[in-house]
Amino acid sequence: MSDIIRRDPRREWIARNRLHPLHDSVANAVQGEVRGPSGLLRKNPHQVGSIGPNGLKRIDRLKGNAVAGVGNKRSAANQETVLPLHKVDNPDFYIVVVPDMIGGRLSGHDKDILGLAHTMTSTIEGTGAVVAVCFGESKEAHYDLAGVDRLIHLSASEYEGFAPEARLTALTHIEAQLAPKHWLFPDSIHGGSDLGSRLAARLGERPATQAWQVSSEKTVCRGAGGSLDITRQTPRILMLLEECGEAIDETRHEALAIEVDGISVSEPALQDKGLMDVDPSAIPLAEAEFILSAGNGIHNWDQFHKAATILGATEGASRVAVDDGFMPRFRQVGATGTWVTARVYLAVGISGAIQHMQGIGQCDKVVAINTDAGCDMVKRAALSVIGDSEEILAELMLLAQARKKGSQEEQSDAA
Amino acid sequence: MQPNVVSLVSIGRHPQSGRARRAEQDGRGVELGLKLAGEKLSVLHVGNPEEPVLRQYVGMGLPAMTVLKQDETADAVPALSDYLQQEKIDIVLTGVRSESGESSGMVPYLLAEKLGWPVVARVADIVSIKDGVAEVLLALPRGQRRSVTVKLPFIASVDNAAAPARQSAFGPGQRARMESVNTHGEVDQIRVNWQEAPAKPRPKRLKTVKAKTAADRFKAATAKPQGGSGKVMKNESAAEKAKAIFDLLIEENVIR
Numbered sequence: 001m002s003d004i005i006r007r008d009p010r011r012e013w014i015a016r017n018r019l020h021p022l023h024d025s026v027a028n029a030v031q032g033e034v035r036g037p038s039g040l041l042r043k044n045p046h047q048v049g050s051i052g053p054n055g056l057k058r059i060d061r062l063k064g065n066a067v068a069g070v071g072n073k074r075s076a077a078n079q080e081t082v083l084p085l086h087k088v089d090n091p092d093f094y095i096v097v098v099p100d101m102i103g104g105r106l107s108g109h110d111k112d113i114l115g116l117a118h119t120m121t122s123t124i125e126g127t128g129a130v131v132a133v134c135f136g137e138s139k140e141a142h143y144d145l146a147g148v149d150r151l152i153h154l155s156a157s158e159y160e161g162f163a164p165e166a167r168l169t170a171l172t173h174i175e176a177q178l179a180p181k182h183w184l185f186p187d188s189i190h191g192g193s194d195l196g197s198r199l200a201a202r203l204g205e206r207p208a209t210q211a212w213q214v215s216s217e218k219t220v221c222r223g224a225g226g227s228l229d230i231t232r233q234t235p236r237i238l239m240l241l242e243e244c245g246e247a248i249d250e251t252r253h254e255a256l257a258i259e260v261d262g263i264s265v266s267e268p269a270l271q272d273k274g275l276m277d278v279d280p281s282a283i284p285l286a287e288a289e290f291i292l293s294a295g296n297g298i299h300n301w302d303q304f305h306k307a308a309t310i311l312g313a314t315e316g317a318s319r320v321a322v323d324d325g326f327m328p329r330f331r332q333v334g335a336t337g338t339w340v341t342a343r344v345y346l347a348v349g350i351s352g353a354i355q356h357m358q359g360i361g362q363c364d365k366v367v368a369i370n371t372d373a374g375c376d377m378v379k380r381a382a383l384s385v386i387g388d389s390e391e392i393l394a395e396l397m398l399l400a401q402a403r404k405k406g407s408q409e410e411q412s413d414a415a
Numbered sequence: 416m417q418p419n420v421v422s423l424v425s426i427g428r429h430p431q432s433g434r435a436r437r438a439e440q441d442g443r444g445v446e447l448g449l450k451l452a453g454e455k456l457s458v459l460h461v462g463n464p465e466e467p468v469l470r471q472y473v474g475m476g477l478p479a480m481t482v483l484k485q486d487e488t489a490d491a492v493p494a495l496s497d498y499l500q501q502e503k504i505d506i507v508l509t510g511v512r513s514e515s516g517e518s519s520g521m522v523p524y525l526l527a528e529k530l531g532w533p534v535v536a537r538v539a540d541i542v543s544i545k546d547g548v549a550e551v552l553l554a555l556p557r558g559q560r561r562s563v564t565v566k567l568p569f570i571a572s573v574d575n576a577a578a579p580a581r582q583s584a585f586g587p588g589q590r591a592r593m594e595s596v597n598t599h600g601e602v603d604q605i606r607v608n609w610q611e612a613p614a615k616p617r618p619k620r621l622k623t624v625k626a627k628t629a630a631d632r633f634k635a636a637t638a639k640p641q642g643g644s645g646k647v648m649k650n651e652s653a654a655e656k657a658k659a660i661f662d663l664l665i666e667e668n669v670i671r
């Protein structure tokens with residue numbers, strides 16, 4: 001009976017007739033869906049919006065997507081969405097990921113692998129947890145957003161820096177404690193492939209290296225210098241290429257700590273003697289880790305070169321600096337120059353033209369020194385300093401020299 | 416005292432033409448071995464002694480090389496470890512990854528595990544050998560080098576950052592002796608079940624925007640760098656500003 005649409009012609013007539021004395025009450029009474037005679041959904045355009053303070057009708061067509069303007073900036077800032085929490089209690093199995101943690105943070109490669117680990121757990125029967133094993137000092141604040149269900153953080157000094165043997169010992173302990181279903185390593189030159197190979201040799205497992213298409217059954221990996229695709233069963237230990245999976249971005253994870261104790265690290269056969277001083281100007285610009293880049297805002301070029309030497313930075317330049325003949329062409333950063341991948345990019349007197357910004361798209365931390373607080377480089381930078389480049393570079397050089405002297409004195413004290 | 420150095424060599428593959436060639440990293444391994452041991456360097460290959468590419472390695476200035484004769488489908492590691500155990504060897508040099516076959520780069524690690532020696536990965540140079548301890552330079556990403564000391568004997572894989580291989584002389588290469596040793600390897604059983612196909616180009620990852628509404632997508636497509644994300648220092652003194660930058664550089668570990 002309720003299926004039959006009953007019409008009340010009089011009410012409809014009043015609703016159509018805006019001049020009818022009862023119109024308001026009828027129009028407001030119709031809440032929710034209104035169906036037309038054929039059952040189509042009808043919208044009443046007169047009910048949309050509200051009357052503004054000047055008596056004008058105001059319609060908000062942005063549906064809450066308004067660009068944060070001057071007035072509601074604060075509310076937009078507070079609007080941090082909380083992602084749903086992915087919880088794993090009593091996992092049946094573990095998949096262990098050993099990220100590279102370049103500079104103490106999860107890299108894009110690491111995050112892709114964590115994402116892949118989750119796609120693998122979802123296709124294996126039972127509930128699985130993704131464990132991340134991190135060595136040394138960690139600056140990562142968002143393990144939860146990267147998809148880490150359980151975290152093993154080994155921060156003791158023996159794992160710091162170059163310590164493949166100590167790390168291998170720790171991994172064999174974890175193997176005994178958790179008996180993971182899979183071990184995933186990044187196949188990278190940052191130590192991932194070295195550690196993975198060591199573990200595979202120690203456990204006597206045959207790993208898949210340079211794997212790029214992985215499911216819980218099948219793995220496709222590159223062979224013969226990248227000219228061959230080998231399809232094979234997914235082994236226990238995998239070393240994965242970049243972009244092998246999609247990083248997690250829609251869930252939050254617990255990142256609960258797991259304790260591993262009883263690891264006894266024996267005296268390593270490889271003794272780390274520290275990093276060598278390499279001539280920063282000999283490192284190709286595209287590979288350099290720390291770039292001091294000069295633009296049109298540099299007037300004292302001798303000072304700039306000296307600052308680069310003292311800070312141990314590779315020199316870069318904007319196109320203007322190159323065109324004006326202050327820097328060689330191969331130092332140019334940007335669309336028509338080199339696309340750099342530096343972790344820290346210190347831009348001195350560079351306005352941040354789009355052609356320049358393209359070149360530094362992959363840089364992690366950009367620091368700007370500029371006289372103009374409104375320029376695009378300042379908007380991009382993690383830290384901007386507004387002031388004259390010459391003064392600030394001079395102060396920076398003083399600080400670097402003081403630090404060098406201090407560490408030398410320490411060494412001579414110790415000796 | 417000159418160390419006993421063995422360079423393991425494999426058959427390379429030219430990346431464009433696919434022809435057999437002297438493998439890039441193995442060539443560098445032989446070069447490094449020549450630097451350490453001169454003509455005393457032994458060069459070792461597992462496989463077919465008739466392979467013409469091997470002449471390119473001996474053509475780098477060696478009177479002879481050794482080939483452990485074995486079928487192509489067999490696993491090279493048992494033959495190698497048996498052979499290396501018999502000799503008195505200080506350093507074994509390999510490439511990081513072969514240019515043919517599985518290219519897993521596992522050979523140095525498996526050998527090290529069998530022989531119980533340490534393995535040093537991605538060596539750029541072996542600087543000195545003194546009192547049974549070698550000082551090794553490792554090639555790190557971004558052109559960095561790390562110095563490591565390791566006791567002899569050890570296995571090292573040679574990185575592309577090592578000194579390039581010298582030109583190979585054709586005539587001496589042809590005249591050099593090939594000492595072949597018979598071994599009987601077992602067929603690699605796991606590999607039999609693999610399917611191999613020419614490499615497909617990998618799909619490029621597209622930048623997908625997960626936006627719920629059209630307005631979000633529009634914003635994602637047109638957004639300019641948003642201000643206010645970074646810290647801006649305006650009114651502090653120059654010294655304070657420099658200090659802030661310097662602290663960031665130290666925190667990021669780019670200043671040592």
Ligand SMILES: Cc1cc2nc3c(=O)[nH]c(=O)nc-3n(C[C@H](O)[C@H](O)[C@H](O)COP(=O)(O)OP(=O)(O)OC[C@H]3O[C@@H](n4cnc5c(N)ncnc54)[C@H](O)[C@@H]3O)c2cc1C
Nearest residue numbers: 295296297318319334335336337349350351353371372389
């Ligand atoms: C086709 C094409 C390709 C291009 N390709 C590139 C490219 O690959 N790379 C590239 O860099 N550019 C490129 N450009 C040029 C680009 O558009 C800009 O012109 C250039 O990047 C600007 O360089 P700049 O920031 O050093 O100079 P400016 O835009 O002049 O900026 C100088 C900055 O220094 C600041 N400043 C001035 N004095 C001081 C001081 N005493 N202390 C501190 N700060 C000071 C100013 O406030 C200003 O922000 C290209 C242009 C075109 C048309």
